Amino acid sequence: MPVSTTALLPLLLIALLLGLAGCAAQAPPAPPVAPPPPPAELRDIQTLPQDVAAYFDALSLDRPLLSARAQADMAARLRELHFAPWHRAKPAHARADALWGLAGLAANRHYGENLRPLGPEFRVQMEALCQAESYPNLMRPAIATANTSLRVLPTQRPGFLKPDKPGEGYPFDYWQNSALLAGTPVLATQLSADGAWVLVEGRVAAGWVSVRDIAFVDEAFMAQWESLPLAAITREGAPVLASFADEAFPAAHLFAGRIGTLLPLLDTGVWGSGGDASGAGGPTLLAPAREASGRALSLAVRLNPDEAAPVPLPLTPRTYARLANQLMGQPYGWGGYLENRDCSALLLDLYAPFGIFLPRNSRQQSRQGEWTSFAELAAPAKEALLLERGQPLLTLVYKPGHIMLYLGRKDGRAVILHDVWGLRTKSEAGKEGRYVVGRVAITTVTPGAEVPEVVRSGLLLPTFDGMTNVGAPPVAAPALAR
CATH class of the missing domain: 3.90.1720.10 (endopeptidase domain like (from Nostoc punctiforme))
Known part of the structure; x- marks a missing residue:
């Protein structure tokens, strides 16, 4: 006997409600509340x-x-160490220590700027450029004429370790040994095979620099620089400019002075208390520049009163x-x-x-x-x-x-x-x-x-x-x- 539509309606409604209840029971649970992100600032x-x-x-x-005496003694030691590279008869490092980056290449663990392994061909290239068997092949006093990098190897390419590991990858370029500030005396010990890089030793560190960032000094240059007191740059980024008697081009930017830069002092200007210069006259320093021949020039540069002070500043x-x-x-x-x-x-x-x-x-x-x-x-x-x-x-x-x-x-x-x-x-x-x-x-x-x-x-x-x-x-x- 056929069942009327009216009779089926209650059954259909019950089935629908049971189905909805079943769907609700099978719905995925709400995702857990994510922990709050770390603060944007400590x-x-x-x-x-x-x-x-x-x-x-x-x-x-x-x-x-x-005390003034203690500072004077310390400043004398700093000065001696600052100019010491010009007076070394031999390198401060033996060959293995000077070219230690080559040993680090053997494991092929470094990655380049594209986060791909540098590979054995990079090692072969660096070994050829360093020409370790000829070390030391130069031994000439020089000076940094720019703020530059001391590199472990003669290349600007980075050497990162395991870029996806915390504390590695950017910015930990293991071919970056240190910085070299303009005006720093160095001993050039090794020239790369292509003539583009020089291995140098400074006051505190050694490394490869672009040959364009140093200049070779002679006895007259060294005598002049060592005969003068030292001054320190006291304003980060102070432009060090060479003046010219040319209305169209009155000055050339040599480098940016940085706190930590030491240069010979020609004239103090007018100085106030606490190491601050006052009045219209700022200090005149000597700054290095590089001739096309690679020889160093010594130029007198005038800074603003607050940009340099005699060493040592009162501590x-x-x-x-x-x-x-x-x-x-x-x-x-x-x-x-x-x-x-x-x-x-x-x-x-x-x-x-x-x-x-x-x-x-x-x-x-x-x-x-x-x-x-x-x-x-x-x-x-x-x-x-x-x-x-x-x-x-x-x-x-x-x-x-x-x-x-x-x-x-x-x-x-x-x-x-x-x-x-x-x-x-x-x-x-x-x-x-x-x-x-x-x-x-x-x-x-x-x-x-x-x-x-x-x-x-x-x-x-x-x-x-x-x-x-x-x-x-x-x-x-x-x-x-x-």
Whole structure:
């Protein structure tokens, strides 16, 4: 017997409701709420004054941190080391150390700018250019005529390790050894096979530079430069210009002066207190230039009153802050990559105007004074010892691979100035990463304490090895970074 449509309606409605209930039960669960992203800026950088002078009271801002005698002795040592490359009878490095980059190529572990392996053909090319069997084939005194890079190999091409690994890849170009500031005396020890690159040794480091960025000096040039007192550039980026009696082209840009640049001083101009020049007359310095023949020229250059000062500047918190604050926030640059500074280059350049020599790398710097070990101390005890014995602006804090400057205390915490790439992170799943800071900053000794991924990986303070007072005599002769 056929069933009427009217009779089927209740059954159809029940089936429809049961079907909808079944669909709802089978729907995928709502995705879990994603954890909040890490803060765009470290809390320390947001809350701490990014001004060195803010950590000193008004009465201490102009108080010298070292005696005039101590600074004079340190400045004499810096001067001797600065010009030392011109007087070496042989290279500071044996062949294997001077050309150590060739050994690093054997493993074929490096990647180029396209993040592809460099390959064996790159190694063959570098070996041919270095012509190691002829080392040293040059041995001529020279001078840097531009701000340039000291390269591990005679190439501008980068050498990255494992680009997808945290702490490797950009900006860690392992063919970048250091930076070379214009006006730095060097010893040229090796010419590349194509004549485009020269291996040089400077005050603190060695490496390959483009032949266009150096000029060869003679006895008269060296005698003139060594007979004059030194001046330090005190304004980052100050243009160093050569003047010409030509209305159409009155001046030529030689290079940008950088904090850390040292040049001979011809005339001081009119100087005020605290290392500041006042009045209309600025200082006149000597600057190097390169002739087409490769010979060095010595040119008199006039700077503005606030752009240079005689070495050593008085080491007071105010003067140090005036230099350091110009570099605050500057990008991090491994080995001087892209003309930026890394942690040790920051301190090397900041101390030079005060006549204080520092070697190139962080471990060497940590031994250039009176060393205090943090071995066997727990993290809170390390900070307590730093607060007790640390001398603001004279104490360097060291951990393997990183160097920092102690500024003093803020709200009971130790505060440091450093140039840092990033802080190690670890996800809940255990994956390693980096919280990138990437610049010069003032922080506590536990930056990132508010970031769970940083805390999970481990804060900075527990890794501190010790501290050194650079105002004390060094315990050993400085080593030249290869």
